[in-house]
Amino acid sequence: MPLKNMFGVNGYEWNFLEDPAAPNNRDVIFEKNMALIRNFSAVRHYMNWTKLENTPGNYTYNPTYNGSWNYDLIYTRCKQDSILVLADLKNLPVWMMETYPSGEQDDENVPAPYSSDRSKPSSYLVQAKMAFQFAARYGYNKNVNQALVKADQRPRWKNDRINEVKIGMGLISYIECNNELDRWWKSDKATQTAEEYAANLSAFYDGHKGTMGANAGVKTADPKMLVVMGGLATADAGYVQRMIDWCKVHRGYKPDGKVNLCFDVINYHLYANDGNILKHTKATRGTAPELSQAGEIADSFIKVANGIPVWVTETGYDINPGSYQHAPSIGNKTALVTQADWTLRSALFYIRHGIQRLFFYQLFDAFPGKAEQYATSGLAEGTKRRPAADYIMQADKLMGNYLYKGTINADPLIDKFQLGNKRMYVLTVPDETGRTAKYLLDLGKAKHAVVHTLKTGADAMDKKVVATVGGKLKITVTETPVFVEAAD
Template sequence: MKSTSILAISLFLLLSSCTNAQRPGKTPSDKDTPKKNVPAKPAPVRAFAPNPSLFKNHLGINAFEWDFSDDDNSFIPVGRKAVMRSFGGFRHYMDWEKLESNEGQYTFNPVHSGGWNYDMIYEWCKSEGIEILADLKSCPDWLQNTYPEDKRNAENVPAPYGLDRSNPASYVKQARVAFQFAARYGHNKGVPRGLMSVYTKTRWPDDPQNHIRAGLGYVSYIECDNERDKTWKGPQAHQSAEEYAANMSAFYDGHMGRLGKNAGVKTADPAMKVVMGGLSDPDVKYVIKMIEWCKKNRGLKADGSVNLCFDVINYHAYNNDYLPGGDATVGKPPERSQAGKIADEFVAMSEKYAGGTEVWNTESGYDLNPKSTQRAIAIGAKPALITQADWMLRSALLYVRHGIKRSFFYMLDDFDAKSTTQYASAGFAEGHIKRPVADYFLQAKKLIGNFHFIKNMNADPIVDVYSLNDRKIFVMFVPDEKGRKAVYNLNLGDASSAKVYTLVPGANSMSSKIVAAPKGMLNITLTETPVFVEPVTSR
């Protein structure tokens, strides 16, 4: 059975930890009148580089283990499976407490804090092609208890109270649980069994017993905590860039093996990728300072590159109308926010300082509550529910266009749909029922999930080109929030017609129709909802 208190506490901590990446802008009216069709004017076209990342890699979701069950944790209900199939990735908010509810006693299947079966959940995701990012976060109770009573919080720095936060050895306890997780769920079947540990005692008669299992191959990515740059939980929860780099060095490889044979992800599975905890404030200077720490404390590799303590750079960004010195009042569509600018800054920083290390965005989203400062708005006759779907899918398309390699969105279920608190009503589903945004993700995953971005042909309306072998699909829409439409003449080359795919709320697949393209030209009216156009060549 699920614990209501566990769910509420975990979700509250997440809501209080999310942050914003915003763009100055005018607050739109919730009753903006749709504009008349306007012929598209030529817009400057930026030369975006092709992105080899498959589009399904940008359809990730943030969720918990309890999102895979109802009242019985021993199986995944059909309805839960149907919802999760909408996504290409699962960022698992995984509390350290679940794996090690008592110090040194590791449990996985079932975990002794809550009773969820991680083996079952991960195996199913693997079988469905849903990439797992396990985000090991929060301090277990036994670690919190090392702090003075008035300073205890699950989001404290993951080291016992009083230790030197700039010393990687202070984080050895977290590095050890990371080793156990990577040894079990990574790809290295040769981990010495003598270094692996599970707590074999059961909680009650007939309770399933935990057993050591090595190299299951279910998980390829693990994230070191979440938003360690946070400032709103007090100094005991904030890490400077240098302190977090020391933390990650322990987590990554036991600080180059110095913390023992059972500490660090890479010590257990050299192939598992370690993802930097998503930054709440998307500031590249924080990452640059981490890189400088690595250069000083981890040195250089044989090829002259910095021996980094991470394989992926990660940040969070929620887009709204925030102005310096003021407060956000409403969500903004990705193209009219700082989303592209921030992505460009991170990709450029990675190229300059980190050898082109992959950059991910693992949190972004919009609320549905009409009083939230992070809400998606109703536009003319279009309800906020559809605007949320439009903006989320367009966010994924933007991140691909700007060179981000994976994207995850916040989050599967609402914390409280009636709450006006930002991020509380950003859910993609309600239990077994998908919202339109999940429908859109599923439909896009089915159509272009295995395609990758080739180029952008036009800025307004946006015309992106995706490719898979000899297939080509154009993704087209108006990047606005006013109900604006635009007519565009698309050159299809030798094609005599096109198959036009349209997103359908409440359905599992897009609708489609064949449209004539005289002399290879398709005249199409575009809206703020993406459409997908595939040339049809006569054989």
């Protein structure tokens, strides 16, 4: 897979449309933010269900009834700029949340009306219908029965723009069903077992094998749209195995003998730190990805997946030292530079372990300056890139299309990438103490090496051409990755 697949980011509709100088004009892309977003190959769009279906059965997209956002514009622009969108349909609409007793109302509750049997796919019919509508509009199937596709055409006020029915716009290829459904820190009302979520996902996927009507499920609208399971917070591959086991019983097998699964992509979240997510042991700080439990967790998911794509849709580091997920300053490196090092090293780390896509949390700080976990994980600030985004931009520009071909040394790490006849080696000391190492890199018959070094605040890496000695280059490797290109 190409390195650029590791350069996704999490974001929101206001990141695209909200110009501080004109906050109520939500029909124009804010170009200064778009310039930042274009540094990433993919965006995971946190998309609250209540914006799309503010009242039962009434669907809005452009503008959304809640917030007046223009999703058509965002997705069209992303396609124009070759940015993959993972649309994450999450949370409950207010009207469904209000079916719960007043003391139990939370928009992160299980997405079914209160007192539903959460083990049955039919309990998730309303969400499955929303998924159908979204896929019918933004997917690639232009032959959806128009009588089934809805848009709320009632104006909210005089001269309000009216939503229009649109079919097969060809803008979205991936949709995610909810977010962190295994949220152990909340009560049972908000947490699904693997079996409950599999039932939920079966409805969302294809209306539980087409048994829930002609207007339920993603695949019912667009068989080619791919369904990504909601990112798991605990990062337990056993949860996925139990989902697969549920599918064996309740969905059976395809003609080719494979399990008739209700997802196309496996998905989990992992923030590398000195805690233990599997035991829910709280961390005290972030750690370099290579020194955390991230590797064994990634390998466990790849094993369970057995060929199914695995994505990590949330990872990242805070810069506020009060957060237990903070990147510390190391030697003369500030927290921002450590965040940059570990962000790029996370991309290299996950491609090394076979993960097919990676999304960083997130474009901007959730709560600037706040000493809370995940509050200061932004890769940009204002209209400028932070060093982490500098590094991503520079690596993508240099070798985003290069394919990972293996790791030829463990310490320092030497990753080999290739594009046609071009070879690129990425060298990194996998530590967090400021350690350096000497390495003799064998470039075969190359007479020269082009050494590319990352630079904060720049659009491209610095580079210098160095003569090899018999095809070999002696180089000092640091905890900041360095890129070496074989040249004639």
